[in-house]
Amino acid sequence: MISEAKQKGCNLVVLPECFNSPYGTKYFGEYSEEIPNGETCIALSKAAKENEVFLVGGSIPEKDNGKLFNTCTIWNPQGSLVGKYSKIHLFDIDIPGGVTFKESDSLSPGKNISVIDVGACKIGIGICYDLRFHELATIYKDLGVDLLLYPGAFNMTTGPLHWEHLIKARAVDNQVFAAGICGARDDSADYVAWGHSVLIDPWGKVVSKAGAEETTLIADIDLNVCKAIREQIPIRKQRRTDLYETLYKGKVQEG
Ligand SMILES: O=C(O)CCC(=O)C(=O)O
Numbered sequence: 001m002i003s004e005a006k007q008k009g010c011n012l013v014v015l016p017e018c019f020n021s022p023y024g025t026k027y028f029g030e031y032s033e034e035i036p037n038g039e040t041c042i043a044l045s046k047a048a049k050e051n052e053v054f055l056v057g058g059s060i061p062e063k064d065n066g067k068l069f070n071t072c073t074i075w076n077p078q079g080s081l082v083g084k085y086s087k088i089h090l091f092d093i094d095i096p097g098g099v100t101f102k103e104s105d106s107l108s109p110g111k112n113i114s115v116i117d118v119g120a121c122k123i124g125i126g127i128c129y130d131l132r133f134h135e136l137a138t139i140y141k142d143l144g145v146d147l148l149l150y151p152g153a154f155n156m157t158t159g160p161l162h163w164e165h166l167i168k169a170r171a172v173d174n175q176v177f178a179a180g181i182c183g184a185r186d187d188s189a190d191y192v193a194w195g196h197s198v199l200i201d202p203w204g205k206v207v208s209k210a211g212a213e214e215t216t217l218i219a220d221i222d223l224n225v226c227k228a229i230r231e232q233i234p235i236r237k238q239r240r241t242d243l244y245e246t247l248y249k250g251k252v253q254e255g
Helices: 002-007 025-031 039-051 128-132 134-142 158-174 223-232 241-254
Strands: 012-014 054-056 060-064 067-075 081-086 092-094 100-102 115-118 121-125 147-152 177-182 198-200 206-209
Touching: 002 012, 002 039, 025 060, 025 067, 039 054, 039 067, 067 121, 081 115, 128 147, 128 158, 134 158, 147 158, 158 177, 158 198
Parallel strands: 012 054, 121 147, 147 177
Antiparallel strands: 054 067, 060 067, 067 081, 092 100, 115 121, 177 198, 198 206
């Protein structure tokens, strides 16, 4: 699929969350690998190099010093590791009759972020549940990111309700492109992923969208769209950073 994407003109390819492992805390240990010497990283490096693409390797369960992380690796067209991001907000939720998941049963949270230059475009990475935390996206925006990438594995409860809204929110809030890259639907899996990968532009428009099935979405990112919206709706220059902290502290003291 990576070669096919290259043949169709792509220079950046992104895979979904935990693409080398079933998504479930009981599987992460067994499927975990060391970075960059595990077999998945070797395959990703080779695929990036052979196809001369930047490759964002969704995520894999990473084994590091006796701990497990949910980690994304980013490879350049020479096959070198140019970035690494471990999910900082672990997916611990409990919706009775819906979905219960506790990533922290087996994973540890990351502590760093990752900004990578892909030609003229700076990209920032979050993983799935990270989408719900606007602060992370804002940090990336402040660091000059134009494209937020969220490899994910939303589910059949929160997927239909929140997936696309959250990606649109992060794109519009920050005047950047944002993409959610979700594993395809497999009704026989323990955890059934929502699918519906989507790329949203800074206006909140859907640029390209998949269904539930396995597929490759191909789209152009036009950075002029970012430039235009930032001039036309100049929220980046209109933030009241002089007030936010005072207002916040005032409220916290009152309440
Ligand atoms: O936030 C959600 O509803 C889903 C998150 C998730 O599936 C994940 O973090 O892997």
